[in-house]
Amino acid sequence: LTKERNGLTRTLAHYSVASRYEDLPEVVQHEATRALLNWVGVALGGCREYPVRIAAELASATGGRSQATVLGQGVRTDPASAAFVNCIASSVLAYDDAHLPSVAHPSGPAVASLIAIAQARQVSGAELLNAIALGIEIQCRVANMLVLPPSPFHPSIYINGFSGPIGVAAAVARVIGLDETRTAWAIGLAASQASGFRATHGTMTAHFRPGHATRAGVLAALLAERGFDCTDTALEAPGGFVDVFAPGADASIALDGLGNTHLMLTNRYKPYPCGIVIHPVIDACLELRAAMPKKATPAQIRLRVNPAVLTLTGKRSPRTTLESHVSVFHWVAVVFLRDRAGLAETEPACISDPEIGALREQIEAVADPAIGKSQAWAEAVLADGSRFQAQVRHARGSLERPLQDGELDVKFRDLAGTILPPDEVEQLRQACWSVASMANVEAGLGVLLP
Amino acid sequence: LTKERNGLTRTLAHYSVASRYEDLPEVVQHEATRALLNWVGVALGGCREYPVRIAAELASATGGRSQATVLGQGVRTDPASAAFVNCIASSVLAYDDAHLPSVAHPSGPAVASLIAIAQARQVSGAELLNAIALGIEIQCRVANMLVLPPSPFHPSIYINGFSGPIGVAAAVARVIGLDETRTAWAIGLAASQASGFRATHGTMTAHFRPGHATRAGVLAALLAERGFDCTDTALEAPGGFVDVFAPGADASIALDGLGNTHLMLTNRYKPYPCGIVIHPVIDACLELRAAMPKKATPAQIRLRVNPAVLTLTGKRSPRTTLESHVSVFHWVAVVFLRDRAGLAETEPACISDPEIGALREQIEAVADPAIGKSQAWAEAVLADGSRFQAQVRHARGSLERPLQDGELDVKFRDLAGTILPPDEVEQLRQACWSVASMANVEAGLGVLLP
Numbered sequence: 055l056t057k058e059r060n061g062l063t064r065t066l067a068h069y070s071v072a073s074r075y076e077d078l079p080e081v082v083q084h085e086a087t088r089a090l091l092n093w094v095g096v097a098l099g100g101c102r103e104y105p106v107r108i109a110a111e112l113a114s115a116t117g118g119r120s121q122a123t124v125l126g127q128g129v130r131t132d133p134a135s136a137a138f139v140n141c142i143a144s145s146v147l148a149y150d151d152a153h154l155p156s157v158a159h160p161s162g163p164a165v166a167s168l169i170a171i172a173q174a175r176q177v178s179g180a181e182l183l184n185a186i187a188l189g190i191e192i193q194c195r196v197a198n199m200l201v202l203p204p205s206p207f208h209p210s211i212y213i214n215g216f217s218g219p220i221g222v223a224a225a226v227a228r229v230i231g232l233d234e235t236r237t238a239w240a241i242g243l244a245a246s247q248a249s250g251f252r253a254t255h256g257t258m259t260a261h262f263r264p265g266h267a268t269r270a271g272v273l274a275a276l277l278a279e280r281g282f283d284c285t286d287t288a289l290e291a292p293g294g295f296v297d298v299f300a301p302g303a304d305a306s307i308a309l310d311g312l313g314n315t316h317l318m319l320t321n322r323y324k325p326y327p328c329g330i331v332i333h334p335v336i337d338a339c340l341e342l343r344a345a346m347p348k349k350a351t352p353a354q355i356r357l358r359v360n361p362a363v364l365t366l367t368g369k370r371s372p373r374t375t376l377e378s379h380v381s382v383f384h385w386v387a388v389v390f391l392r393d394r395a396g397l398a399e400t401e402p403a404c405i406s407d408p409e410i411g412a413l414r415e416q417i418e419a420v421a422d423p424a425i426g427k428s429q430a431w432a433e434a435v436l437a438d439g440s441r442f443q444a445q446v447r448h449a450r451g452s453l454e455r456p457l458q459d460g461e462l463d464v465k466f467r468d469l470a471g472t473i474l475p476p477d478e479v480e481q482l483r484q485a486c487w488s489v490a491s492m493a494n495v496e497a498g499l500g501v502l503l504p
Numbered sequence: 505l506t507k508e509r510n511g512l513t514r515t516l517a518h519y520s521v522a523s524r525y526e527d528l529p530e531v532v533q534h535e536a537t538r539a540l541l542n543w544v545g546v547a548l549g550g551c552r553e554y555p556v557r558i559a560a561e562l563a564s565a566t567g568g569r570s571q572a573t574v575l576g577q578g579v580r581t582d583p584a585s586a587a588f589v590n591c592i593a594s595s596v597l598a599y600d601d602a603h604l605p606s607v608a609h610p611s612g613p614a615v616a617s618l619i620a621i622a623q624a625r626q627v628s629g630a631e632l633l634n635a636i637a638l639g640i641e642i643q644c645r646v647a648n649m650l651v652l653p654p655s656p657f658h659p660s661i662y663i664n665g666f667s668g669p670i671g672v673a674a675a676v677a678r679v680i681g682l683d684e685t686r687t688a689w690a691i692g693l694a695a696s697q698a699s700g701f702r703a704t705h706g707t708m709t710a711h712f713r714p715g716h717a718t719r720a721g722v723l724a725a726l727l728a729e730r731g732f733d734c735t736d737t738a739l740e741a742p743g744g745f746v747d748v749f750a751p752g753a754d755a756s757i758a759l760d761g762l763g764n765t766h767l768m769l770t771n772r773y774k775p776y777p778c779g780i781v782i783h784p785v786i787d788a789c790l791e792l793r794a795a796m797p798k799k800a801t802p803a804q805i806r807l808r809v810n811p812a813v814l815t816l817t818g819k820r821s822p823r824t825t826l827e828s829h830v831s832v833f834h835w836v837a838v839v840f841l842r843d844r845a846g847l848a849e850t851e852p853a854c855i856s857d858p859e860i861g862a863l864r865e866q867i868e869a870v871a872d873p874a875i876g877k878s879q880a881w882a883e884a885v886l887a888d889g890s891r892f893q894a895q896v897r898h899a900r901g902s903l904e905r906p907l908q909d910g911e912l913d914v915k916f917r918d919l920a921g922t923i924l925p926p927d928e929v930e931q932l933r934q935a936c937w938s939v940a941s942m943a944n945v946e947a948g949l950g951v952l953l954p
Contacts, residue, residue: 108730112723116582119567132566210743212696239709246662246709247716249699253744259689259696259734262727266697273562277712280558284709293660294703 062290062305066192067237069312070224073188075180075490082316083490086183089190091462091486092151092323093165097144098504099397099469101126103375105146105258109139109265121174123503126473133170134272141166142265147397148379149327149469153190153320154427154453156197156213157330160321163218163268164189167226169503171272172495177229179492179499187318189225193217194317195308199296205303208251215250215267216299220289222271227278235286236278242288243274245295256376323462325451326395328379329367334430334449335359335382339389341444342434352390352434354416357382359430361421370414375400387413390434396468428452474504512740512755516642517687519762520674523638525630525940532766533940536633539640541912541936542601542773543615547594548954549847549919551576553825555596555708559589559715571624573953576923583620584722591616592715597847598829599777599919603640603770604877604903606647606663607780610771613668613718614639617676619953621722622945627679629942629949637768639675643667644767645758649746655753658701665700665717666749670739672721677728685736686728692738693724695745706826773912775901776845779817782832784880784899785809789839791894792884802840802884804866807832809880811871820864825850837863840884846918878902924954 075083100106110127113135122136123129125143130136144150144162151161168185171177197217200207223244227237247270250263278284289295289305296303326336335357346352359382369381378384378400387410388399398404425431428449434442448454450461457465463483470479482502492498525533550556560577568581574589594600594612601611618635621627647667650657673694677687697720700713728734739745739755746753776786785807796802809832819831828834828850837860838849848854875881878899884892898904900911907915913933920929932952942948 105732108727108732111730112726115569116584117567117569118582119565132568134566208748210748215696242704243709243712246665246701246704246713247697247699249697251696251744251748253741253747254692254696254735254738257733257735259693259732259738262693262732263696276562277558280561282555282558282709282712283707285704285707288704288709291703294701297703298658298660298701 062308063238063241063288064234064286065309065312066224067234067241067286070188070192070228070237071234073184073228075184078184078187079316081319082187083183085319086187087487087489088323088459088462089151089161089186089321090165090183090489091466091483093144093161094482094486095466095469096147096149097125097140097166098474099149099472100146101140101143102473103143103146105261106139106143109142113139122170123173123500126504133174134269134276137167137170137272138265138269140170141268142261145261145264147327147400148329149324151321151323152330153194153197154322154330155320156194156201158193158197158213158217159264160190160193160217160221162264163214163222163271164193164225167222167268167272168229171226171229173500175230177495179489179495181229182495183490185225185229188228189221190318190321191316192224193221194321195312196220198317199303199305199308200300202307205300207300207303210252211299212250212252212263214264216248218264218267219244219247219270219274222268223274226272226275230275230279232275232279238286239282239284240275240278242284242286243277243282244271245288247274248295248299256380260376320453322451322453323457323465325457325461325465326385327397327400328385331360331363331427332367332382332385333451334428334446335363335432336385336389336395337446337449338430338432338444339386340395341446342432342442343389343393345442345444346434346436350436351413352416353437354418354435355386355390356433356435357386357417357419357430358422358425359419360425360427361423362427364419364421371411372405375402375405378405382419383414383417384410386417397472428454478502512758513688513691513737514684515759515762516674517684517691517736520638520642520678520687521682521684523634523678525634528634528637529766531769532637533633535769536637537937537939538773538909538912539601539611539636539771540615540633540939541916541933543594543611544932544936545916545919546597546599547575547590547616548924549599549922550596551590551593552923553593553596555711556589556593559592563589572620573623573950576954583624584719584726587617587620587722588715588719590620591718592711595711595714597777597850598779599774601771601773602780603644603647604772604780605770606644606651606667608643608647608663608667609714610640610643610667610671612714613664613672613721614643614675617672617718617722618679619950621676621679623950625680627945629939629945631679632945633940635675635679637766638678639671640768640771641766642674643671644771645762646670648767649753649755649758650750652757655750657750657753660702661749662700662702662713665713666698668714668717669694669697669720669724672718673724676722676725680725680729682725682729688736689732689734690725690728692734692736693727693732694721695738697724698745698749706830770903772901772903773907773915775907775911775915776835777847777850778829778835781810781813781877782817782835783901784878784896785813785832785882786835786839786845787896787899788880788882788894789836790845791896792882792892793839793843795892795894796884796886800886801863802866803887804868804885805836805840806883806885807836807867807869807880808872808875809869810875810877811873812877814869814871821861822855825852825855828855832869833864833867834860836867847922878904928952
């Protein structure tokens with residue numbers, strides 16, 4: 055163990071207990087509000103998908119005191135179970151968020167857990183936002199420590215399953231008022247539930263895992279609150295979290311600048327409902343579509359992309375919504391044929407459309423390591439031989455080009471509008487933006503949740 | 505990936521679905537009954553310990569449909585939550601069982617989950633016993649594969665957290681009647697929750713983990729039952745369970761002789777409530793105590809023990825019950841001063857007894873690699889200079905000297921008697937032995953649980 059790693063658990067616990075909304079820079083306060091708005095929208099958009107309905111059915115059959123809302127299902131249950139189902143809902147459309155350095159998706163576990171706890175307890179809007187910022191911050195830092203060199207972290211470990219429970223435990227501990235020692239226990243109990251691997255991506259289990267990570271963190275905090283103990287060195291001890299899963303990882307990556315540098319500001323909300331590496335390609339194709347004659351369809355399409363695009367999303371012929379999330383070919387074809395890249399393009403009718411299927415076959419994609427992860431190059435060749443080219447340097451939703459508040463509003467309306475009438479969408483949207491001033495989140499926001 | 509590993513998940517699922525009580529050898533049927541009796545006793549003995557009361561309080565606050573008994577707490581809740589609390593109860597006294605090759609403790613997760621499910625559903629005694637045998641068998645096999653060479657499994661990974669969910673998922677899937685594909689999904693969902701490390705041993709979190717493993721397996725089976733899917737290769741796929749946590753492990757260790765060789769027959773119930781490596785030392789000291797003059801106390805005690813005894817249980821001066829579980833010195837002292845090694849010897853009053861504390865200081869223990877894990881040598885030197893020596897080749901409860909049915913009865917009465925009157929202890933003991941003939945486990949056994 056390196057010297058730097060000593061005290062990792064206690065340092066994170068101390069940071070959690072000391073954190074206050076009033077002390078956060080204004081940009082961090084605002085970013086926490088954006089994370090809330092984005093999460094509520096994407097969770098509402100996803101809450102009636104099949105895997106979510108199954109999880110909600112199980113929650114309903116299990117019972118659980120009626121304290122928190124299972125979104126869109128007419129079910130209320132205990133906070134841990136509600137957070138579990140709602141985090142599956144916010145994950146299932148692949149439309150949530152991404153912390154690009156670690157490719158973690160921290161807002162789902164953070165917001166799903168805190169909304170559920172805020173419904174069951176007296177929590178103010180400022181406390182909620184502080185805890186959202188905290189939960190995302192700790193997840194980004196733990197994820198970076200696990201993923202970045204010198205960590206030997208296995209690339210197929212599911213990062214959210216390891217960073218998620220810890221961030222959730224710290225954030226929930228904060229809003230329920232645990233002291234530093236019990237917060238350290240909660241972090242240890244959460245770390246002892248860290249789990250998951252990537253081999254089951256493309257099935258519902260991919261979305262079970264953020265839900266499970268969320269529940270694990272909530273349970274850890276609720277057990278620690280009652281005095282269920284752990285050591286206060288679970289992360290850094292020999293035989294502990296880092297030693298077992300990422301031996302040699304550098305704890306200073308998690309700790310450097312804590313309280314000054316807010317990594318949560320580098321978390322990004324997705325503009326398109328699919329794998330983040332596809333996004334620059336979509337931008338390039340939207341640009342080509344706008345430049346081409348309106349009715350023209352390309353005879354051939356050529357792409358030059360970062361190698362990760364083909365590794366992670368190289369499925370040529372997706373058959374299901376879940377598979378469309380990892381098919382760059384699908385998104386290129388739909389952009390040329392439908393001039394958009396939204397939720398409708400993940401519907402089974404679109405995926406099985408023969409015209410779209412045929413165009414997927416006309417795409418030639420070349421992996422080019424010189425092209426960055428938020429970049430892409432695309433060319434469309436029309437039947438008359440004319441050519442159109444586009445180059446994207448910074449995709450929408452990339453580090454350099456985050457979605458603006460207005461773009462988040464459009465995304466929110468699109469998603470929430472799938473299950474709520476327009477007036478309720480607006481009421482909820484305004485409540486999310488004004489949460490900081492609420493004395494009680496359940497009274498101001500929770501009651502608006504369907 | 506080695507060729508042998510192909511089909512690991514499906515092979516285990518197929519074995520689970522095809523398993524029938526009627527096809528089990530009589531010794532396996534009987535061993536499953538012994539596992540049940542031992543588990544009910546040890547869970548009743550532990551069910552009012554502090555960590556269990558906290559977990560039960562949380563289960564009670566959470567709610568959950570009144571379908572399964574939280575032992576000894578006057579609480580009923582949903583099966584997954586009841587199984588979680590009851591498995592903590594059966595773990596907390598360190599008195600449960602041990603599969604010596606892997607040092608897994610498989611009966612807690614298997615029986616805690618199945619009793620809870622049997623209370624909620626129509627399950628016959630034969631179905632229960634078949635599933636208990638199955639759950640223990642799969643845990644022993646998965647644990648061996650993870651722990652034994654050529655697996656590079658980290659020695660501080662908590663083995664029950666990895667083998668437990670998988671065995672529970674397969675066993676619960678069997679009693680609720682899942683087909684092979686859904687059983688494979690359940691195994692995958694369970695594997696994706698595999699978690700835990702040993703750095704938090706000595707705290708309540710050590711006992712949280714088997715409870716968590718149990719709940720994970722139950723949830724996996726209940727989700728798969730409703731159609732929540734996974735791949736059917738989660739254990740063996742690239743980026744899957746074995747690849748990520750034990751790359752290079754030999755799947756044939758899990759599969760060889762499946763259906764013919766029953767590893768569950770090598771699982772052992774503990775005769776003393778402490779770490780298994782202390783047991784031969786206790787046997788040696790009991791032998792010395794019987795040979796020495798009744799009122800004599802040794803002036804000095806010399807031990808020669810397997811090195812693991814001092815590594816795992818070398819705590820000279822325990823302060824708590826949990827620490828007494830890992831103090832060979834404590835158990836040697838109490839055997840000489842109290843001539844027994846039972847639950848009373850883990851009580852705070854005994855641990856803080858100054859006479860016992862003083863004798864702990866007079867013990868000299870030497871690690872000797874020539875001494876096997878179920879062996880020990882001890883010498884007592886009296887004040888008059890006389891010496892007594894004892895050598896144990898096979899400890900009680902070792903592979904070669906399993907507890908006999910009558911010894912399990914004595915252990916059951918001792919444990920169940922801590923919370924039940926004698927007539928109810930006898931009624932429950934007889935019900936456990938006759939469970940095979942019950943048409944409905946809840947009607948025959950569940951109603952007797954306090």
